[in-house]
Amino acid sequence: MKSWLSRRNLLSRLSIAAAGLLAASAARSAKAAVQKVFASSGAPRGYDPAMHKWRMAIDANRCIGCGLCAEACKKENHVPEGQYFRTWIERYIIAKPKPGSGEARGETLVDSPSGGMHGFPESIVPNAEIQHSFFVPKLCNLCEHSPCVQVCPVGATFDAPDGTVLIDPKYCIGCGFCIQACPYGCRFLSPVTKTAEKCTLCYHRITRGLKPACVEVCPTQARVFGDLMNPVADDPLQQFYQNNLVQALKPHLGTKPRVFYAGIDKEVR
Amino acid sequence: MTNAVTNVVAELIPHFEGYVYPNEATQQPLWSILIVLYPYITGLVAGAFIMASLVRVFNVKALEPVYRLSMLTAFAFLLCAPLPLLFHLGHPERCFEVMMTPHLTSPMAIFGFVYAWYLMAVLLLELWFDYRRDFVEWSEVTPGFRGTLYRLFTVGVTDVSDPALKLDFKIGHILSVVGIPSAFLLHGYVGFIFGSVKANPWWGNALMPIIFIMSAMVSGIALCVFNYMVLSWVRRKALDMKCLDVMCMFLFYALVVDAAIEGLDWIHRIYSAEEGFQVIQYMAREKLFYTLSLGQVTLGTLVPLLLLGSLQLLRRRVPDLIRRRMYFASGALILLGVLAMRWNVVIGGQTFSKSLRGVMTYKMEFAGLEGWYMGAALLLLPFIILTVFVKIFLSEKLPSTAPLEPHPAHAR
Numbered sequence A: 001m002k003s004w005l006s007r008r009n010l011l012s013r014l015s016i017a018a019a020g021l022l023a024a025s026a027a028r029s030a031k032a033a034v035q036k037v038f039a040s041s042g043a044p045r046g047y048d049p050a051m052h053k054w055r056m057a058i059d060a061n062r063c064i065g066c067g068l069c070a071e072a073c074k075k076e077n078h079v080p081e082g083q084y085f086r087t088w089i090e091r092y093i094i095a096k097p098k099p100g101s102g103e104a105r106g107e108t109l110v111d112s113p114s115g116g117m118h119g120f121p122e123s124i125v126p127n128a129e130i131q132h133s134f135f136v137p138k139l140c141n142l143c144e145h146s147p148c149v150q151v152c153p154v155g156a157t158f159d160a161p162d163g164t165v166l167i168d169p170k171y172c173i174g175c176g177f178c179i180q181a182c183p184y185g186c187r188f189l190s191p192v193t194k195t196a197e198k199c200t201l202c203y204h205r206i207t208r209g210l211k212p213a214c215v216e217v218c219p220t221q222a223r224v225f226g227d228l229m230n231p232v233a234d235d236p237l238q239q240f241y242q243n244n245l246v247q248a249l250k251p252h253l254g255t256k257p258r259v260f261y262a263g264i265d266k267e268v269r
Numbered sequence B: 001m002t003n004a005v006t007n008v009v010a011e012l013i014p015h016f017e018g019y020v021y022p023n024e025a026t027q028q029p030l031w032s033i034l035i036v037l038y039p040y041i042t043g044l045v046a047g048a049f050i051m052a053s054l055v056r057v058f059n060v061k062a063l064e065p066v067y068r069l070s071m072l073t074a075f076a077f078l079l080c081a082p083l084p085l086l087f088h089l090g091h092p093e094r095c096f097e098v099m100m101t102p103h104l105t106s107p108m109a110i111f112g113f114v115y116a117w118y119l120m121a122v123l124l125l126e127l128w129f130d131y132r133r134d135f136v137e138w139s140e141v142t143p144g145f146r147g148t149l150y151r152l153f154t155v156g157v158t159d160v161s162d163p164a165l166k167l168d169f170k171i172g173h174i175l176s177v178v179g180i181p182s183a184f185l186l187h188g189y190v191g192f193i194f195g196s197v198k199a200n201p202w203w204g205n206a207l208m209p210i211i212f213i214m215s216a217m218v219s220g221i222a223l224c225v226f227n228y229m230v231l232s233w234v235r236r237k238a239l240d241m242k243c244l245d246v247m248c249m250f251l252f253y254a255l256v257v258d259a260a261i262e263g264l265d266w267i268h269r270i271y272s273a274e275e276g277f278q279v280i281q282y283m284a285r286e287k288l289f290y291t292l293s294l295g296q297v298t299l300g301t302l303v304p305l306l307l308l309g310s311l312q313l314l315r316r317r318v319p320d321l322i323r324r325r326m327y328f329a330s331g332a333l334i335l336l337g338v339l340a341m342r343w344n345v346v347i348g349g350q351t352f353s354k355s356l357r358g359v360m361t362y363k364m365e366f367a368g369l370e371g372w373y374m375g376a377a378l379l380l381l382p383f384i385i386l387t388v389f390v391k392i393f394l395s396e397k398l399p400s401t402a403p404l405e406p407h408p409a410h411a412r
Helices: A002-037 A068-076 A147-151 A176-183 A212-217 A236-243 B002-012 B021-026 B033-056 B061-080 B084-087 B111-141 B144-153 B162-195 B208-232 B241-272 B277-287 B289-317 B322-348 B372-394
Strands: A054-059 A088-096 A108-111 A130-137 A158-159 A163-166 A223-227 A260-262 B014-017 B359-360
Touching: A002 A088, A002 A176, A002 A223, A002 B111, A054 A212, A054 A236, A054 B289, A068 A088, A068 A212, A108 B014, A147 A158, A176 B111, A212 A223, A223 B061, A236 A260, B033 B061, B033 B084, B033 B111, B033 B162, B033 B241, B033 B322, B061 B111, B061 B208, B061 B241, B061 B372, B084 B111, B111 B144, B111 B162, B162 B208, B208 B241, B208 B322, B241 B277, B241 B289, B241 B322, B289 B322
Parallel strands: A054 A260
Antiparallel strands: A054 A223, A088 A108, A088 A130, A158 A163, B014 B359
């Protein structure tokens, strides 16, 4: 009889241990929820994310491909050297169709040397053969249904109430799942911190009443930034929405990007 | 010297055709050999366990000689399954956050739980109940350290009375029944990690978990065939041909279903030809030719299908020796084919840009965390662990008991 009891004891001890593990997990979840409220986002004390809805919009018609935005972003956010970008500029060159080809358009060439940070070299397609050519600044699309947030195994990347999608670098485990899940190539694994990084709309600046660095330096106002909850007089963002028919990138994926584009072509992905 | 080294490193940086997003240029593939091995090893676990449950749950008596070996195989590989994941993390020291503060919408967050459940609640417990009587007996007849080890494994439960053994058997059976959906969950979930990435047309696919489950079963059974044959050869023991025949029959049918589902996946992709199909087609034809057309399809699927299929028809006419060689070749080829399949999914899914405008070339490095050596070491490790397990738990020197039924001799 004794050994029967000992087995029962053993099993009950095992179950207690399992229950303990589960309870610890629940406790840590609660702690994480609290932590998330105080996540290391770079916002100053007293900033209330519930009082803002930050948005950026891109008027591609205005972009001249100077690359100042990409450069400013690198400096402002200490983005690692090399091919790492929180924002970059793509150049699209759509060639004229070959005579007699029966096509409406020729080939589309896309490039972004060094993220467009130092401008663009001469096009390899001669000017006379170009049908359309334009620049498209890219950044985090701040999706409403962000696949990156959905897949993060620890919740290190999260939707802030003010419309930004942020990453807590102290919490990210560096698995790279969010980078795989982002359809827009906006994320990278920093070789310095070994965590995922992306555009935060310069959260440390916007929460102090400043504009994101890229918006600040853009000479043509191709990048439009504002707060939907607190529009200013002649709000550029409101004017942008008023004056343009807009598109979002890869809408079929259902990510609902909150960054809208004006003046882009169907070739832009 | 530094220049020479730098040049070598520079050559390793992948090059591109067409346009890739700038952030993709430096880090592709972000998930490399370690993440290829992760679903491979996990699949072997699930497959080997399913193989063992054929005996336990479906009562396939012919497979009894490989029951314990299959369970130990599953156990040895399960111990190594999280290692590649762990090593590839940017911050491995934070890995416990996945279990402590899981983000429940993430397919990856569930891994810790599925893994822990499978290891603790299914495999470890089932093995313990299977071996309990043996531990008691072995601890009595084995002197020295080994005896102490067996005594430790009994965890103080030394009752081997008939009702106790009956209960062991019953619990083991229940665990095995629970284990089958758990094994499916374990590997189906691994497939879902890839299948859930809608940003990637190569991965984002509802069939992915099913493909992973089926290929896991195929690779797991093939591994059991391989291990059984190698172990018998090492121990100079005659193979139980009936057992081998039945094992390979299951292997054949699993392979037929697996090949059919993967074929269906391709037919669907080709027929629907959705956005991104062009780049996938190019990749399959050019970049993945050796691993896909040659490795996965021809050597890993068609040749074994032919070998195993012909033996289903002509088993009695083929002499044992030739049959054994054909089985061994099929098992080994399938193991390589499934590894190639994992490679094609993981690496293939990252060798094209999500802009769908460019492809990349991946050259694997030799040394380093994501290199050949590391990959080989991680693949060898479970075999080393399995060797130790076989020495301890399948020792030839110890009296072997029928593992699956209460022994009448012990009725008191």
